[in-house]
Amino acid sequence: xxxxxxxxxxxxxxxxxxxxxxxxxxxxxxxxxxxxxxxxxxxxxxxxxxxxxxxxxxxxxxxxxxxxxxxxxxxxxxxxxxxxxxxxxxxxxxxxxxxxxxxxxxxxxxxxxxxxxxxxxxxxxxxxxxxxxxxxxxxxxxxxxxxxxxxxxxxxxxxxxxxxxxxxxxxxxxxxxxxxxxxxxxxxxxxxxxxxxxxxxxxxxxxxxxxxxxxxxxxxxxxxxxxxxxxxxxxxxxxxxxxxxxxxxxxxxxxx
Amino acid sequence: xxxxxxxxxxxxxxxxxxxxxxxxxxxxxxxxxxxxxxxxxxxxxxxxxxxxxxxxxxxxxxxxxxxxxxxxxxxxxxxxxxxxxxxxxxxxxxxxxxxxxxxxxxxxxxxxxxxxxxxxxxxxxxxxxxxxxxxxxxxxxxxxxxxxxxxxxxxxxxxxxxxxxxxxxxxxxxxxxxxxxxxxxxxxxxxxxxxxxxxxxxxxxxxxxxxxxxxxxxxxxxxxxxxxxxxxxxxxxxxxxxxxxxxxxxxxxxxxxxxxxxxxxxxxxxxxxxxxxxxxxxxxxxxxxxxxxxxxxxxxxxxxxxxxxxxxxxxxxxxxxxxxxxxxxxxxxxxxxxxxxxxxxxxxxxxxxxxxxxxxxxxxxxxxxxxxxxxxxxxxxxxxxxxxxxxxxxxxxxxxxxxxxxxxxxxxxxxxxxxxxxxxxxxxxxxxxxxxxxxxxxxxxxxxxxxxxxxxxxxxxxxxxxxxxxxxxxxxxxxxxxxxxxxxxxxxxxxxxxxxxxxxxxxxxxxxxxxxxxxxxxxxxxxxxxxxxxxxxxxxxxxxxxxxxxxxxxxxxxxxxxxxxxxx
Numbered sequence: 096x097x098x099x100x101x102x103x104x105x106x107x108x109x110x111x112x113x114x115x116x117x118x119x120x121x122x123x124x125x126x127x128x129x130x131x132x133x134x135x136x137x138x139x140x141x142x143x144x145x146x147x148x149x150x151x152x153x154x155x156x157x158x159x160x161x162x163x164x165x166x167x168x169x170x171x172x173x174x175x176x177x178x179x180x181x182x183x184x185x186x187x188x189x190x191x192x193x194x195x196x197x198x199x200x201x202x203x204x205x206x207x208x209x210x211x212x213x214x215x216x217x218x219x220x221x222x223x224x225x226x227x228x229x230x231x232x233x234x235x236x237x238x239x240x241x242x243x244x245x246x247x248x249x250x251x252x253x254x255x256x257x258x259x260x261x262x263x264x265x266x267x268x269x270x271x272x273x274x275x276x277x278x279x280x281x282x283x284x285x286x287x288x289x290x291x292x293x294x295x296x297x298x299x300x301x302x303x304x305x306x307x308x309x310x311x312x313x314x315x316x317x318x319x320x321x322x323x324x325x326x327x328x329x330x331x332x333x334x335x336x337x338x339x340x341x342x343x344x345x346x347x348x349x350x351x
Numbered sequence: 352x353x354x355x356x357x358x359x360x361x362x363x364x365x366x367x368x369x370x371x372x373x374x375x376x377x378x379x380x381x382x383x384x385x386x387x388x389x390x391x392x393x394x395x396x397x398x399x400x401x402x403x404x405x406x407x408x409x410x411x412x413x414x415x416x417x418x419x420x421x422x423x424x425x426x427x428x429x430x431x432x433x434x435x436x437x438x439x440x441x442x443x444x445x446x447x448x449x450x451x452x453x454x455x456x457x458x459x460x461x462x463x464x465x466x467x468x469x470x471x472x473x474x475x476x477x478x479x480x481x482x483x484x485x486x487x488x489x490x491x492x493x494x495x496x497x498x499x500x501x502x503x504x505x506x507x508x509x510x511x512x513x514x515x516x517x518x519x520x521x522x523x524x525x526x527x528x529x530x531x532x533x534x535x536x537x538x539x540x541x542x543x544x545x546x547x548x549x550x551x552x553x554x555x556x557x558x559x560x561x562x563x564x565x566x567x568x569x570x571x572x573x574x575x576x577x578x579x580x581x582x583x584x585x586x587x588x589x590x591x592x593x594x595x596x597x598x599x600x601x602x603x604x605x606x607x608x609x610x611x612x613x614x615x616x617x618x619x620x621x622x623x624x625x626x627x628x629x630x631x632x633x634x635x636x637x638x639x640x641x642x643x644x645x646x647x648x649x650x651x652x653x654x655x656x657x658x659x660x661x662x663x664x665x666x667x668x669x670x671x672x673x674x675x676x677x678x679x680x681x682x683x684x685x686x687x688x689x690x691x692x693x694x695x696x697x698x699x700x701x702x703x704x705x706x707x708x709x710x711x712x713x714x715x716x717x718x719x720x721x722x723x724x725x726x727x728x729x730x731x732x733x734x735x736x737x738x739x740x741x742x743x744x745x746x747x748x749x750x751x752x753x754x755x756x757x758x759x760x761x762x763x764x765x766x767x768x769x770x771x772x773x774x775x776x777x778x779x780x781x782x783x784x785x786x787x788x789x790x791x792x793x794x795x796x797x798x799x800x801x802x803x804x805x806x807x808x809x810x811x812x813x814x815x816x817x818x819x820x821x822x823x824x825x826x827x828x829x830x831x832x833x834x835x836x837x838x839x840x841x842x843x844x845x846x847x848x849x850x851x852x853x854x855x856x857x858x859x860x861x862x863x864x865x866x867x868x869x870x871x872x873x874x875x876x877x878x879x880x881x882x883x884x885x886x887x888x889x890x891x892x893x894x895x896x897x898x899x900x901x902x903x904x905x906x907x908x909x910x911x912x913x914x915x916x917x918x919x
Contacts, residue, residue, distance in 0.1 A: 236420075236421070236424070237421065238418070238419050238420035238421035238422070238423075239421045240421070240677070240678075240694075300676075338676075
C-alpha cells in the first residue's frame with residue numbers, strides 16, 4: 096500500500112475545489128508531480144503545494160494500492176474523492192460539500208462531519224462518516240433524475256434534509272436522526288434511519304425506508320400490517336400512492 | 352480570400368466533386384479575389400451548412416434550460432479566446448448554439464416554431480447567437496384569427512393576417528403544428544384526425560392547413576407552409592400523413608419549390624395500432640414522395656441517448672410526460688398556441704426507440720431524390736444537433752448501419768426494412784441534404800451554393816473525398832464532419848481545426864409581405880376587438896420592434912411584390 100498524507104499548511108478560509116484529491120489521480124504520479132497539480136481556491140488557481148503539505152511513499156502504483164490520509168480540517172475543501180474508483184481516503188477532520196460525489200468504488204472514511212451533497216449520484220464503493228452529514232446526502236444534484244445508484248453510505252451521527260433524494264439504488268444507513276423528506280422520490284434504494292425523521296418517502300415509487308424512531312407519515316401512504324424485522328416490530332406502509340408507488344415504509348411500531 | 356484546390360461539392364450549380372478554387376470578396380463568392388489563401392488541396396469543400404428545422408431560441412428552449420440544470424452540466428466549456436462560456440448538451444446556451452454549429456461547418460440555422468406573442472423573446476436569443484445567419488418560423492396553426500378566417504372561407508383576410516403576423520413576429524414563414532389540436536387542448540382534448548372539428552370554431556385541421564397553404568401562395572412567400580402533422584408521435588399515424596399530403600395536391604406553388612414542407616417525418620411514419628405492434632411505415636411515405644412532387648420533408652432522425660422534446664404540440668407532450676414519468680412543462684399561449692417540454696432518453700434496448708431510429712434512416716434512404724429530404728434531428732427532439740455527423744455517417748455507410756443494428760433488439764428487422772437497404776449516400780447527396788436542398792426549400796437564394804454572388808459561407812473538412820471510402824471509414828467521416836478544418840462565414844474564417852477563432856454577428860432573415868389595404872382594414876377591425884377583449888397585452892406593444900432585430904435581412908414578398916428570383 097502506498098500511503099500519502101496531506102495536511103493544510105494553514106487554516107483554509109476560502110473554499111478550495113479539490114476534485115483531484117482522489118486515489119485515481121494520485122496513484123500514477125510521483126510526490127513532486129502531486130505537489131504541482133492545480134486546484135482552484137475561490138477564483139485563483141493554486142498549486143497543491145501552495146495550500147497543503149504532501150508527504151508519503153513514492154509511486155507510481157495502481158489506484159487500489161493507494162491510501163490517502165487527509166489530516167486536519169478540510170471543511171472548506173469541496174469535492175474530495177470525486178469519482179474515485181478504488182483505494183481508500185481517510186479524513187481525520189471534517190469535509191466540505193460534494194465529498195465522494197459520483198464515487199464508483201473504494202472507501203471514503205470521514206472522522207468528522209460531512210457537508211451537503213455527500214456521495215451524491217454515487218455508483219459504488221462505501222462512505223463512512225463518524226459525525227453528522229449535511230443535507231442531500233446520496234441525493235441527485237439539481238435537476239438530476241437519479242441520485243445514488245449503488246454502494247453504501249453509513250452516517251454514524253445525524254443526517255440533514257432530503258437524505259437520499261431521487262435514490263435509484265444502494266444503501267444508506269443513518270444511526271441518528273434524519274431531517275425533512277428522507278428518501279423523497281426514492282426509485283429503488285434502501286434507507287435505514289436509527290432515530291426519527293419527518294415525512295419520509297414523498298413520491299417514493301420503489302425501494303424501502305425503515306425508521307427506528309418516530310416519523311410523521313404522509314397521507315399518500317396506505318397503512319398495512321405490523322411486521323417484524325430483526326426482532327423489532329414495525330408498522331408497514333405502502334406508497335407513495337400519489338405516484339402510484341410500490342415503495343415500502345416501515346416505522347417503529349408504537350412510536351407514532 | 353482564395354480557397355485553393357479543394358474538391359468542391361456544389362450541387363445547386365451542378366458541381367459534384369470537382370477540383371477548383373473558390374474566391375470570396377466583400378463577404379460574397381466572386382470570380383476572382385486577392386488576399387488570404389487557404390490551402391484546401393484535396394480536401395472536401397462544400398457551401399456552409401443550412402439547417403432548415405431546429406430549435407435554437409425562444410421560450411420553450413429557455414423552459415428546457417430552466418427545467419434541466421442537469422443538462423446544463425453536461426456541456427460546460429470555459430471561456431476561451433474569443434468564445435464566451437458554453438453550457439448544456441440538449442439545451443445549450445445561446446453562445447454554444449453558434450459555436451457548435453460553426454464547428455460542424457454550419458453557417459445558417461432556422462428556429463422552427465415561434466408564436467407571435469413570444470417572438471420578442473426568440474429574437475432576443477437569436478441576437479445572442481454568434482456567427483450564424485438565422486430566422487424564425489411563425490406559428491399560425493391554432494390561432495383564433497386564422498381559424499375564424501378559415502371558417503369564413505376568407506382567404507384574402509387570412510393572407511392579410513399572415514402578412515401582419517409575420518411582420519409583428521419578424522418571422523420568416525408559416526409554421527403549422529398539430530392544427531386545431533393545440534386549441535382543442537385548451538379544453539382538455541385533441542383533434543383525432545384531419546376531419547375532426549376543432550371545438551368552438553367549426554373548422555377542421557384539413558381546412559386550416561389548406562387555407563394557410565393558399566394564403567402562403569397568395570403572398571408568394573419564399574418558403575412553403577412548414578407542417579407538423581396531426582397525430583404526430585402516435586402508432587398508425589402514417590395514414591394521417593398520407594391523407595394530409597393528398598389534401599394538398601391541388602395547391603399551386605407561387606414559385607419553383609414545394610407546396611408543403613413536412614417536418615420531422617420520422618415522427619409521422621408509424622404503423623401498428625399500439626406501441627406493442629409498433630412498426631415502420633417509412634417505405635409507404637417514401638414511396639408517396641417518390642411519386643409526387645408537391646412535398647418535401649426532413650428526417651427528424653432519432654439517435655440513442657439524451658434529448659429534450661419541445662414542441663407546440665402540447666397534448667403530445669402531455670402524453671410523453673405520462674409515459675416517461677419525467678418532469679414536464681405545458682403552456683397555453685393566449686389566442687395562438689399551446690406548447691410543452693419533456694426531457695427524454697432514447698434507449699437502445701427499447702424496441703420502440705430502435706424502430707424510431709430506423710424509420711428516420713429508411714425515409715432518407717428510400718426517397719430517391721435527395722432534394723426532397725433534409726437531414727435533421729429536429730434538434731433537440733430526436734437528438735441535439737451536435738450529432739449530425741453520426742446521422743451522415745449512418746447514411747453513407749451500410750456496414751455502420753449493420754453494426755448498429757446488431758446491437759439492437761432482435762425483433763427490429765421484422766418491424767423495419769432498414770436491414771435490406773443497400774443504398775449508401777455519396778458526398779453529392781449529403782451536400783444536397785445539408786446545404787443545397789434546405790436553402791432551396793426555405794427559398795434562401797444566397798445560401799447553400801457557391802455560385803457567383805452567393806454568400807461567402809464555405810466549409811472545408813479534413814477529409815479527402817477521393818481517397819476516403821465513406822462506407823468502410825465511417826469513423827473518419829464522422830470525426831471530420833464533427834470538427835471542420837475551416838468554417839468560413841461571409842468571407843471570415845470563424846473556425847479552424849474545430850477551434851472558434853472569430854465570432855462575427857449573423858443576419859436575421861424575416862419576410863415582409865404586402866397584402867391589399869382593404870383586406871388589412873377588415874382585419875384590423877377583428878384584431879382590435881381581440882386585443883381589447885382577450886389579449887394580455889396592448890396591440891401597440893405586441894409587435895417586435897426593430898431594436899430587437901439589429902441586423903435584419905428583409906425579404907420582400909406579397910401581392911405587390913415583384914415575382915421572386917428563383918433559387919438556383
